[in-house]
Amino acid sequence: MLHPADLAVGAVIVGYGMWRRCHRRPKTIEIDMPYLLNVPAEIRLLIYEFVFNEPDQQSASSFLRPLLTCQQIYHEAYRYAFLRSRFVLPVDSPAGPFLSPHILRLPSSKLSYLRYLEITWSCTFCNIHEISRLFVELSRGPLRLDQFTFSIRLPACKNPFCSKLAPVYRETREFGRYVMEELPLMDNVQKIVIPSPGISIKKSYQMLFAPNKPCLKLGGSADAPTIRLSAKKLGNWRYTVIRDGTDVRRWKLELTHYQETKKKRAT
Structure with missing residues (x-):
């Protein structure tokens, strides 16, 4: 039979593990990660040209959806999107x-x-x-x-x-x-x-x-x-x-x- 002290120690270990899981710190974005806004502006403009290529049969609402990502991307990319939509x-x-x-x-x-x-x-x-x-x-x-x-x-x-x-x-x-x-x-x-x-x-x-x-x-x-x-x-x-x-x-x-x-x- 398990000693009551062993059960208490086990309960403490399990509780501590659950507490760590609930209070885990979120990972921070490193400056060298492939994050779009960390890419140089010249490269981003090339990416926008690729993203907003010929729309074919795509509706304007679907074609322009990337502009909703954030305000900065909207102001940088709307020219390419409007020209081809x-x-x-x-x-x-x-x-x-x-x-x-x-x-x-x-x-x-x-x-x-x-x-x-x-x-x-x-x-x-x-x-x-x-x-x-x-x-x-x-x-x-x-x-x-x-x-x-x-x-x-x-x-x-x-x-x-x-x-x-x-x-x-x-x-x-x-x-x-x-x-x-x-x-x-x-x-x-x-x-x-x-x-x-x-x-x-x-x-x-x-x-x-x-x-x-x-x-x-x-x-x-x-x-x-x-x-x-x-x-x-x-x-x-x-x-x-x-x-x-x-x-x-x-x-x-x-x-x-x-x-x-x-x-x-x-x-």
Whole structure:
């Protein structure tokens, strides 16, 4: 049998071990450990370039997540992140004095680094007055975009474009006329991409967006309306239809500056 004194000694040893485990001091970070903020700033900038590489199909929220690490990393790395991130922002209500999403009201020092932006028009109606307001806001802001994509995704807004009579409807004709004839040059945008808003008929797409095809013009009176084909009075952009196979719904219209196009041909 164990002597009571031995049991007492054993209990003391076990208790002391448990106390040491609960009061163990945390390890301190040594200055020579591979800790990011201990790395020279020049090396950190190279790391940021590697981390914020091409985003591919990655969403902007996932691509920018490393910026949430700490304030110092944010201020050092946001330039690399904004330059390569592809922002997709919705506009779902035309109410209010401004149509552009709230993120575009960041300080100009940050917005000037954005290069790729997509606005998804999620309003119920394709109101050309509101759409033109949006383009004006973007053209007067601090953005310097390599590519701006404007897409219509809401089914209610796409329905007129999906119809066989798409070139006849007023809102589709107004949208096509604004894009092809009235949209002014934007000095701060090098290229505008407009994916097909659900059009599945080749002839309908050509009447609305093909630069070398005529469009429908409605005239006459309410009692005796007339419809005729008329050549588009193209604006100051260079208009190119990019065909991705035979599915018209995957086609897109690209608007580029003539000067930029000449530079690419020269190189």
